[in-house]
Amino acid sequence: QQQVKQSPQSLIVQKGGISIINCAYENTAFDYFPWYQQFPGKGPALLIAIRPDVSEKKEGRFTISFNKSAKQFSLHIMDSQPGDSATYFCAASKDDYKLSFGAGTTVTVRA
């Protein structure tokens, strides 16, 4: 069963726009929520991660928003660039090694 549900499956955004990807989880024991970026033919690379003791974390143009009561977290990509075109995976774990991944969102940024 999918422990982390991710949406949308794909999205297209204009250069300079905002990309928003949402994830929801059921297991309240999860305490680590990373986002991974994957380019075709490559392995996933850690983009940004958050722990449940904070509601938001920002690194450059990437922001994670975390809502513990709703068991949801999202990734916002501000000022989207063509180089951001990739597949993004949210993930969660409760012991820091057994990551449960969402199904992925393919982001296409149009110039």
Next chain:
Amino acid sequence: NAGVMQNPRHLVRRRGQEARLRCSPMKGHSHVYWYRQLPEEGLKFMVYLQKENIIDESGMPKERFSAEFPKEGPSILRIQQVVRGDSAAYFCASSPTGGYNNEQFFGPGTRLTVL
């Protein structure tokens, strides 16, 4: 400073053959994780190993799959008597330690196709 290396990158096997996937972790990393990615799905945890030890294999199918991480050499994921449903991308990740704040660094994956 080489990252996680996996080989082969692409592997084609006929049903009933064996597949051996290799993973060399980043220098200084002694913890290895294997994940499987089926088409249109996210990665699914298979097994976590330290040198010479299997720590958690709760995601491994009970039959035909095995993994090892010997004292010397790469980690090996072995699939015996492959079936079409084994066709997937297999990713290896490594980390320097297994504790808190433990970022996993992923390799480029091995794409297994079973004919």
